[in-house]
Amino acid sequence: MAKYWRNRVELTVVMGVFAWFLKLRVVGIATVLLFLNIIYGKCYVLNQERKRERKRFEDVSSYMEQMLASFYRTPKILSALEDTKRIFEGDRERTSRAERSAKSGRILKRRNDGESAEMYPAIEAAIYQIRTGTEGGEIYRKALGEIEKSYGCRRLYRIHDFMIRVEKNGGDCRESLELLTEDGRLWNHQIQEMLKEKQQVAVKATLCVGMAFLICALAVAMLPEDFGVAGQRISQVVTTLVVICNLFFWYLGMKLLCGDILHSEEQEVSGHTWRQYEDVMQNRPVRGKKLAWIWAVVLGIFGGIMAVKQGIFPAATLFFLAWLQVLWPDFRRKNEEKKIRREVEKAFPDWLLGVALCLQTDNVQVSLAKASKEAPKIMERELARLQKNLQEDPVSIEPYLKFFASLKIPEITSAMRMLYGMETSGAGDLQRQLQDLAKKDLSMQSRAEKMRTEDMISGVGFLSLFPMLTGVVKLLTDLMLVILYLVSTLRIEG
Numbered sequence: 001m002a003k004y005w006r007n008r009v010e011l012t013v014v015m016g017v018f019a020w021f022l023k024l025r026v027v028g029i030a031t032v033l034l035f036l037n038i039i040y041g042k043c044y045v046l047n048q049e050r051k052r053e054r055k056r057f058e059d060v061s062s063y064m065e066q067m068l069a070s071f072y073r074t075p076k077i078l079s080a081l082e083d084t085k086r087i088f089e090g091d092r093e094r095t096s097r098a099e100r101s102a103k104s105g106r107i108l109k110r111r112n113d114g115e116s117a118e119m120y121p122a123i124e125a126a127i128y129q130i131r132t133g134t135e136g137g138e139i140y141r142k143a144l145g146e147i148e149k150s151y152g153c154r155r156l157y158r159i160h161d162f163m164i165r166v167e168k169n170g171g172d173c174r175e176s177l178e179l180l181t182e183d184g185r186l187w188n189h190q191i192q193e194m195l196k197e198k199q200q201v202a203v204k205a206t207l208c209v210g211m212a213f214l215i216c217a218l219a220v221a222m223l224p225e226d227f228g229v230a231g232q233r234i235s236q237v238v239t240t241l242v243v244i245c246n247l248f249f250w251y252l253g254m255k256l257l258c259g260d261i262l263h264s265e266e267q268e269v270s271g272h273t274w275r276q277y278e279d280v281m282q283n284r285p286v287r288g289k290k291l292a293w294i295w296a297v298v299l300g301i302f303g304g305i306m307a308v309k310q311g312i313f314p315a316a317t318l319f320f321l322a323w324l325q326v327l328w329p330d331f332r333r334k335n336e337e338k339k340i341r342r343e344v345e346k347a348f349p350d351w352l353l354g355v356a357l358c359l360q361t362d363n364v365q366v367s368l369a370k371a372s373k374e375a376p377k378i379m380e381r382e383l384a385r386l387q388k389n390l391q392e393d394p395v396s397i398e399p400y401l402k403f404f405a406s407l408k409i410p411e412i413t414s415a416m417r418m419l420y421g422m423e424t425s426g427a428g429d430l431q432r433q434l435q436d437l438a439k440k441d442l443s444m445q446s447r448a449e450k451m452r453t454e455d456m457i458s459g460v461g462f463l464s465l466f467p468m469l470t471g472v473v474k475l476l477t478d479l480m481l482v483i484l485y486l487v488s489t490l491r492i493e494g
Contacts (some may be wrong), residue, residue: 008040022220023230028240035244039251046258057261059119060151061188062087064159072177077140077163078130081123088120122147140164153262162357176360179438183353186442190449198257201457205253205464209246215471216242219478229481238477242470249467253460276336281406289329296325341407346451347376348412349444356437364423365390411444
């Protein structure tokens with residue numbers, strides 16, 4: 001905590017000197033420093049959350065990697081847990097420190113009580129449940145639930161479900177474990193790349209704020225003292241607001257970058273998104289098109305009147321607005337299609353991996369049904385339609401080709417053709433087909449993770465432009481005050 005307060009005091013002094021250089025008065029300096037200290041406290045919390053989420057991701061990644069390796073060698077959950085526990089021996093001391101911090105009230109806010117646990121005690125609790133439990137077939141589900149409660153994410157659930165199924169039913173699981181291991185390796189790599197890109201975006205955002213402050217400083221330094229511009233009330237207010245806005249934009253960017261790594265791929269689907277989904281999937285008429293045409297006609301009429309009475313330029317403006325009104329509904333529908341297509345492209349590989357795992361023991365249609373139970377939300381309705389179509393026509397390729405056909409995603413069409421081929425070819429060439437399906441899924445997983453990263457940092461990249469705009473506002477304000485000063489001086493001399 002000593003370092004925290006030292007950094008806070010140093011930053012306050014630096015910002016105070018900078019505010020003084022900008023020729024802010026006492027009220028302006030006090031306002032800036034008060035806002036700075038509020039932002040600093042929030043940024044400290046964000047930094048602690050970021051470190052904690054990074055540690056949780058590293059724990060889950062190491063846990064899944066070791067569990068899969070141990071289970072590959074000896075397909076027993078208890079044995080795999082005991083092997084994995086050894087790589088988290090260092091968590092004992094960290095857990096005791098976390099407990100002491102909790103008693104002193106310094107633990108960060110979290111989503112639920114279980115998420116503060118370290119991996120080592122979670123694994124210990126799972127091992128204890130298996131050794132002492134009496135729930136029969138549900139003992140593994142309850143035991144692994146201790147870990148899921150603390151570190152739950154979709155991939156962890158899938159690995160646990162697969163291990164429980166193998167523990168109960170037995171069988172050769174090596175190819176499935178290799179697929180899960182490769183999927184975990186790919187996920188780890190993509191998350192590391194995402195964290196690097198986040199860091200780069202954070203540096204760019206900080207540089208933009210620094211450039212905005214530099215513009216403000218240059219604007220003040222270039223003004224002659226005898227003009228008295230910096231001391232005027234409007235200049236004081238604008239300068240204070242510019243500094244506060246830059247600090248706020250920087251904080252907002254850091255907050256957007258500080259997301260939940262483990263749950264980054266799990267998004268709830270809002271009612272508005274479902275309406276867009278149904279409009280796109282069922283190819284419904286574009287909403288608001290009639291109203292847009294009415295407004296376009298009204299604007300066209302006014303444009304004609306303006307052309308006769310006021311001239312071509314006002315009329316051209318109204319005609320342009322009428323043209324935009326006509327195009328807007330179709331433009332909005334294209335954006336909706338792009339959004340839904342992107343969401344499906346991110347969700348489909350996760351579901352396809354579940355299908356590939358089920359195919360190790362079941363046929364295609366049973367695997368589709370099983371994997372659909374844990375499918376991402378955005379796919380639920382189309383999967384229900386697929387199941388209905390398969391019940392009505394179980395031998396035709398049509399149900400497979402109709403799956404998200406309206407979105408026209410070649411990767412999905414190709415994967416569904418492969419599934420239909422596996423359904424009709426029998427078990428003779430199943431292993432090679434499974435390998436091809438696994439390769440295709442991993443390729444799609446890589447693309448989906450890249451899209452998630454792009455979605456996460458896109459807003460921050462746009463937000464980093466705002467500090468530069470505030471610097472321009474400061475320059476324009478000072479320029480306006482200089483012009484007013486010169487005009488008033490010329491009038492007095494005249």
